[in-house]
Amino acid sequence: MTRRIPIIPTAIVLIAAAIMVRLGFWQLDRLAQKQDMLARFTAAEADRTVHPWPRGGIAPLGYTRLQLECRSAGPAQPxxxxxxxGQSGWAQVVQCATPEGAKARIVLGWSSQPAPATWQGGAVTGTFVPKGEDVLVYADPPLAGLQPNARPDPRDIPNNHLAYAVQWFLFAAIAVIIYALALRKRLRG
Structure with a gap:
């Protein structure tokens, strides 16, 4: 009696392995995109030119130095x-509205105590850091009598895409190897 290779389980394993390989290549594409983004952020960080914001609805590039007018500021949230x-403590953050109606979160500065800082608004110069849809600006110089916050650094952004790609390729290889061993055992048995 000859044993046959089961078609449905084999197809499922091969499809799953193909999906995992595709996910590995997707992570390699993301790696290239992330490296490009980090290079642009590093170049923007090196440019010390201060750009006015908001400017025609154009979002600033991450780590760009910008200046804005905060018409009204909400209470500081430590x-x-x-x-x-490098000391641990409290970043004092306020919600801000510009005269143009744009919204931003401003990191006023740093304090060792969690007591909220008092700041009513005004001119802000600082570094824009992208956080999803938020505009987050680290004030430099600090405001409201606070100490300087740690400067945001694009090199702190994780870039794990190569590790993820290797994981997906290994998952695919392991799935195929385990299935091949099980199939070999079945065909011998």
Whole structure:
């Protein structure tokens, strides 16, 4: 009696392995995109030119130095943060509305105590850091009598796409190997 290779389980394993390989190549594409984005952020960080914002609805490039006018600021909300010298403490963050109606979150500066800072609004110069749909600006110089916050650094953005790609390729290889061993055992048995 000859044993046959089961068609449906084989097809399922091969389709799953193909999907995993495709996900690995997708992660390699994401790696190239992330490296390009980080290179643009690093170039923007090196440019110390201050750009006015908002400007015609155009979102600033991450790590660009910009200046905005905060027409009204909400109460400061302390969040965990680091000072320019590396101390743990509190970043004082306010919601801000510009005269043009744009919204931004402003990191006013750093303090060792969680007591909210008082700031009513005004001119802000700082570094824009993209956080999803939010406009987040780290004030430089700090405002409201606070100490300087740690400068945002694009090199702190994780770039794990190569590791993810290797994982997907390994998952595909392991799935095929385990299935091949099981199939070999079945065909011998």
């Amino acid at each position: 969040e965990a943060g680091r000072s320019a010298s």
